Amino acid sequence: MITTLAKAINEGLRDAMRRDDKVMLLGQDIGQLGGVFRVTDGLRKEFGELRVMDAPLGEAGIVGTAIGLAMRGYRPVCEIQFDGFVFPGVNQMITQLAKYRHRSGGEISLPVVIRVPYGGGIGAIEHHSESPESYFAHTPGLKVVTCASPQDAYQMIGQAIASDDPVIFLEPKRRYWEKGDVERSPDPAPLHAARVLRTGDDLTLVAYGPLVKTALECAEVAAEEGHSLEVIDLRSLAPLDLTAVFASVRRTGRLVVAHEASLSHGLGAEIAARVQDHAFYSLEAPVIRVAGYDTPYPPSRLEEHWLPGVERILDAVDRSLAY
Amino acid sequence: MPDMPGEELPLQLLDPSGALRADDRLPLDLSTVDLPGLYRDMVLSRRIDTEAIALQRQGELGLWPSMSGQEGAQVGAGRALREQDMTFPSYREHAVAWCRGVEPTSLLGLFRGTTLGGWRAEDNNFNLYTLVIGAQTLHATGYAMGIVRDNLVGNGDNARDTAVLCFHGDGALSEGETNEAYVWAATQNLPIVFFCQNNQWAISAPYSTQSRVPAARRADGFGFPGVRVDGNDVLACLAATRQALDAARRGDGPTLIEAYTYRLNPHTTSDDAGRYRSPAEDEVWRERDPITRLRLHLESTGAVSETFFTDLDDDAQRLAERMRAGCRALPDPDPDSPFLHTYAEMPDTLRAQLAEHRDFIASLDAQEVPA
Ligand SMILES: Cc1ncc(C[n+]2csc(CCOP(=O)(O)OP(=O)(O)O)c2C)c(N)n1
Ligand SMILES: [Mg+2]
Numbered sequence: 108m109i110t111t112l113a114k115a116i117n118e119g120l121r122d123a124m125r126r127d128d129k130v131m132l133l134g135q136d137i138g139q140l141g142g143v144f145r146v147t148d149g150l151r152k153e154f155g156e157l158r159v160m161d162a163p164l165g166e167a168g169i170v171g172t173a174i175g176l177a178m179r180g181y182r183p184v185c186e187i188q189f190d191g192f193v194f195p196g197v198n199q200m201i202t203q204l205a206k207y208r209h210r211s212g213g214e215i216s217l218p219v220v221i222r223v224p225y226g227g228g229i230g231a232i233e234h235h236s237e238s239p240e241s242y243f244a245h246t247p248g249l250k251v252v253t254c255a256s257p258q259d260a261y262q263m264i265g266q267a268i269a270s271d272d273p274v275i276f277l278e279p280k281r282r283y284w285e286k287g288d289v290e291r292s293p294d295p296a297p298l299h300a301a302r303v304l305r306t307g308d309d310l311t312l313v314a315y316g317p318l319v320k321t322a323l324e325c326a327e328v329a330a331e332e333g334h335s336l337e338v339i340d341l342r343s344l345a346p347l348d349l350t351a352v353f354a355s356v357r358r359t360g361r362l363v364v365a366h367e368a369s370l371s372h373g374l375g376a377e378i379a380a381r382v383q384d385h386a387f388y389s390l391e392a393p394v395i396r397v398a399g400y401d402t403p404y405p406p407s408r409l410e411e412h413w414l415p416g417v418e419r420i421l422d423a424v425d426r427s428l429a430y
Numbered sequence: 431m432p433d434m435p436g437e438e439l440p441l442q443l444l445d446p447s448g449a450l451r452a453d454d455r456l457p458l459d460l461s462t463v464d465l466p467g468l469y470r471d472m473v474l475s476r477r478i479d480t481e482a483i484a485l486q487r488q489g490e491l492g493l494w495p496s497m498s499g500q501e502g503a504q505v506g507a508g509r510a511l512r513e514q515d516m517t518f519p520s521y522r523e524h525a526v527a528w529c530r531g532v533e534p535t536s537l538l539g540l541f542r543g544t545t546l547g548g549w550r551a552e553d554n555n556f557n558l559y560t561l562v563i564g565a566q567t568l569h570a571t572g573y574a575m576g577i578v579r580d581n582l583v584g585n586g587d588n589a590r591d592t593a594v595l596c597f598h599g600d601g602a603l604s605e606g607e608t609n610e611a612y613v614w615a616a617t618q619n620l621p622i623v624f625f626c627q628n629n630q631w632a633i634s635a636p637y638s639t640q641s642r643v644p645a646a647r648r649a650d651g652f653g654f655p656g657v658r659v660d661g662n663d664v665l666a667c668l669a670a671t672r673q674a675l676d677a678a679r680r681g682d683g684p685t686l687i688e689a690y691t692y693r694l695n696p697h698t699t700s701d702d703a704g705r706y707r708s709p710a711e712d713e714v715w716r717e718r719d720p721i722t723r724l725r726l727h728l729e730s731t732g733a734v735s736e737t738f739f740t741d742l743d744d745d746a747q748r749l750a751e752r753m754r755a756g757c758r759a760l761p762d763p764d765p766d767s768p769f770l771h772t773y774a775e776m777p778d779t780l781r782a783q784l785a786e787h788r789d790f791i792a793s794l795d796a797q798e799v800p801a
Contacts, residue, residue: 168604231492233561370783408543409763409765418794
């Protein structure tokens with residue numbers, strides 16, 4: 108079935124809810140409205156108000172009650188309306204959700220999924236274009252994944268819901284309307300594994316979420332210039348599975364990592380550290396990071412140049428190749 | 431729309447037919463009220479709103495949160511302020527901005543994507559808009575704490591004593607931060623007035639999603655007075671806000687005002703209200719339009735000259751033209767600006783990023799030169 112990324116998540120949620128009646132959704136405007144991005148469209152109608160709940164306007168409430176529901180045996184899937192509005196819920200995420208299993212000596216499982224539309228590029232107003240992944244990836248006890256294609260969106264949401272660990276499920280909002288083929292494959296790739304999307308010999312380009320498409324575009328352009336890039340979609344940010352990245356870098360000797368989140372203390376730093384640890388002797392150039400700058404997200408008229416786009420990433424590719 | 435079961439109706443001084451109704455609970459000395467001025471404010475504010483919607487449709491703005499229908503609440507509250515009072519809006523208080531003297535064009539930058547602010551808070555004692563629901567309630571509370579420490583409360587001098595007016599919506603009642611603000615304001619008896627525009631919707635969530643009692647009654651539990659007024663009655667809103675701000679300046683502590691009103695348009699220009707509410711409901715509230723009500727009153731009392739309304743239409747037209755031209759002329763932000771304004775002292779790492787960014791922009795500019 109050819110469908111959009113948003114609709115693929117919708118299908119994934121629907122199938123998960125049909126499979127397991129403990130799966131329920133809570134979030135602002137997700138019922139009658141179907142969510143501001145319509146990701147939950149039609150689910151209230153099929154599953155009713157108790158399983159698709161319009162939350163009062165408080166994110167601490169959404170995450171905190173999801174924890175209680177999980178303690179009672181439910182598998183809540185929370186929708187946070189926009190990345191910039193997750194923060195009132197972050198206290199519950201970090202001090203409670205992430206820690207319960209640990210402090211109960213493994214007794215208490217909290218299979219909560221928190222869906223967050225994230226990232227920029229849609230010309231939005233303030234707080235609607237944030238990339239908060241590092242806050243979560245830095246928190247032991249939380250798992251963090253992000254999809255980049257409708258197929259992954261469909262499959263990964265189901266896997267996240269099935270996980271007994273809390274999963275922060277980041278949805279690249281500027282890709283919501285992009286279409287792709289979705290198969291209800293009985294045998295999906297593991298949730299926490301990266302995937303090579305395009306093979307190449309000259310340089311490894313790692314991205315995730317919204318920048319995966321950009322990375323593939325870069326590889327196209329680079330190919331025209333005679334450079335063969337290997338593109339890897341990380342998919343899982345915590346845990347971070349870099350097996351594919353190490354293998355790739357051992358062949359190409361060069362690595363560029365791209366993310367929208369600000370450069371400093373971002374995922375790119377962790378990846379660079381691990382790559383120098385595991386593939387030091389293969390590296391022919393320093394690992395180069397292309398990221399959002401260390402400023403708050405700018406007004407939308409500046410976002411095109413603030414976000415890492417094809418030009419900036421290719422510039423990094425050139426620098427790496429010239430090394 | 432039925433009101434909350436068992437609830438008294440919101441206080442009203444001007445009914446939908448334009449007739450005045452005195453109410454002992456809400457005294458208002460009409461000799462101190464500029465009725466044509468209030469009408470003018472409401473008409474021009476609505477024009478600001480409709481012009482902004484038009485600009486959004488033409489692609490000049492990314493988004494606009496309309497305040498049509500809420501002029502009575504906003505102008506009533508806005509005109510109750512004294513110059514020294516501080517205002518903390520959310521993001522829909524375009525008519526309050528107007529009353530405070532903020533240039534309407536500067537409201538547009540945020541929604542055009544040319545700025546994250548658009549005006550200087552201290553120029554008009556009107557803080558920047560806050561998009562994160564409830565966050566500003568605590569800022570307003572802290573600001574009021576500062577006023578107390580500056581000894582500007584309870585000196586018996588209404589020209590110097592200062593209060594804070596903080597706006598939030600009905601949805602904001604559910605954020606923890608709003609409730610924390612109430613606690614802080616109550617326990618320190620702060621000079622602050624919380625003005626909740628209960629427009630009955632938080633995007634698609636009806637008021638019942640947030641509360642089982644009218645907003646005004648929430649104040650009881652925190653220990654300060656709550657007043658429920660007809661938010662489409664500019665006089666009731668003016669009277670209640672004046673009274674509450676006077677009390678705050680006097681040192682008598684906070685008040686929560688609930689202005690019971692209705693957002694006539696969708697949540698923003700991106701919203702599709704047809705998915706969650708009926709045109710019939712909109713229709714009921716269109717008939718309670720705050721502007722029509724005062725117009726009926728002015729017409730029936732003959733308080734204004736014949737040309738008043740047509741002159742005002744001309745003024746509105748000129749204002750709209752000024753906004754349109756001003757909007758298109760809003761400068762694109764300087765690409766350096768995010769770097770320059772993130773810290774008081776720019777760290778070296780950021781300085782290096784700025785240099786890299788400038789080189790990048792320059793290389794793009796070089797590419798754009800036609801061969
Ligand atoms: C913390 C936070 N969560 C979610 C949102 C998304 N959001 C924007 S406006 C809105 C509804 C606000 O309703 P209300 O407080 O009644 O104000 P109104 O829009 O009616 O003026 C929501 C949920 C937000 N801005 N901030
Ligand atoms: Mg509201």
